[in-house]
Amino acid sequence: MPFVILAIVVIAGIVLLAGRGRLSNRKCKWRKEGLRHGTSSTRWLCMTCRAEAFTWDALPPKECKRDVRPTQL
Numbered sequence: 001m002p003f004v005i006l007a008i009v010v011i012a013g014i015v016l017l018a019g020r021g022r023l024s025n026r027k028c029k030w031r032k033e034g035l036r037h038g039t040s041s042t043r044w045l046c047m048t049c050r051a052e053a054f055t056w057d058a059l060p061p062k063e064c065k066r067d068v069r070p071t072q073l
């Protein structure tokens with residue numbers, strides 16, 4: 001029954017990928033980038049949507065800043 005096993009593996013892979021994609025869209029992975037220059041706020045960089053955020057309590061942001069477009073200087 002090689003085809004059944006192959007089908008199960010493929011379906012499981014699709015489900016896993018879809019679940020991970022949904023999860024990554026909802027939950028952001030924040031990476032600590034150190035302290036902001038001149039202040040005591042912590043700089044964070046989102047690994048899932050490349051958003052940048054700053055917090056004052058040294059904790060990662062609770063919501064993503066992907067909708068906040070950075071002002072181009």
Ligand SMILES: [Zn+2]
Pocket residue numbers: 027028029046047048049050051064065066
């Ligand atoms: Zn994000």
